[in-house]
Amino acid sequence: MRKEFFINCYYHPVTSAIGQCKYCQRGLCPECAAVVDDVLACKGRHEDEVHQLEQLTARNLFQAKRVRSVYMRNAAFYGMVGAAFAGFGWWQLKWLGLQAMLFIALGLFLLYAAAANYFEGRKYK
Ligand SMILES: [Zn+2]
Ligand SMILES: [Zn+2]
Numbered sequence: 216m217r218k219e220f221f222i223n224c225y226y227h228p229v230t231s232a233i234g235q236c237k238y239c240q241r242g243l244c245p246e247c248a249a250v251v252d253d254v255l256a257c258k259g260r261h262e263d264e265v266h267q268l269e270q271l272t273a274r275n276l277f278q279a280k281r282v283r284s285v286y287m288r289n290a291a292f293y294g295m296v297g298a299a300f301a302g303f304g305w306w307q308l309k310w311l312g313l314q315a316m317l318f319i320a321l322g323l324f325l326l327y328a329a330a331a332n333y334f335e336g337r338k339y340k
Contacts, residue, residue, distance in 0.1 A: 222235075222242040223242055223244075224242050224243055224244035224246075224247055225241035225242050225243070225247075225257075226241075226243075226244075226247045226257075227244050227246070227247065230244040230246070231244065232244055233245055233248060233255075234248060234255040235255060236248075236255055236256050236257045236260075236261050236265065237251075237254045237255060237256060237261075237265045237268060237269075238256060238257070238261040238264040238265045238268060239257065239260075239261055241257065243255055243257060243258075246258075249262050251265045251266050251269065252265070252266060252269040252270075253269075254269065279339040279340065280339070282336075282339045283336045283337075283339035283340070284336075285336075286332045286333070286335050286336025286339070287332075287333070287336045289328075289329075289332040289336075290329045290330070290332035290333040290336060291329070292329075293325045293326070293328045293329035293332060294325075294326060294329035294333075296322075296325050297321075297322045297323070297324070297325025297326035297327075297328070297329055298322065298326065299322070300318050300319070300321050300322030300325060301318070301319050301321075301322025301323055301325075301326065302322070303315075303318055303322075304316065304317070304318030304319035304320075304321075304322055305319060
């Protein structure tokens with residue numbers, strides 16, 4: 216049992232609350248509570264506000280997912296190009312010498328960028 220459910224209805228101080236309004240955090244009894252998008256709101260008072268709050272949260276989640284996918288796409292791209300450069304440099308090392316080292320360095324740098332993007336993307340869930 217969570218602590219907030221021991222409070223009484225804000226509008227009926229003698230009735231115990233079943234939950235809280237997501238907008239104003241006041242206790243609500245079954246008579247005063249309206250269910251909006253799976254959460255409680257003061258009936259006839261904060262239904263619109265709670266609906267807007269929920270819309271906002273849903274949009275944030277959607278955006279976080281988008282940011283994450285951009286990071287993951289960057290990570291995949293850098294990883295692929297980096298591996299190609301490093302592989303090419305490694306393969307050409309015998310013939311190109313120092314020039315091949317530059318390819319390897321560039322490849323490693325891109326692999327590092329890929330890892331950085333990957334870990335940054337993991338922050339967004
Ligand atoms: Zn009430
Ligand atoms: Zn309210």
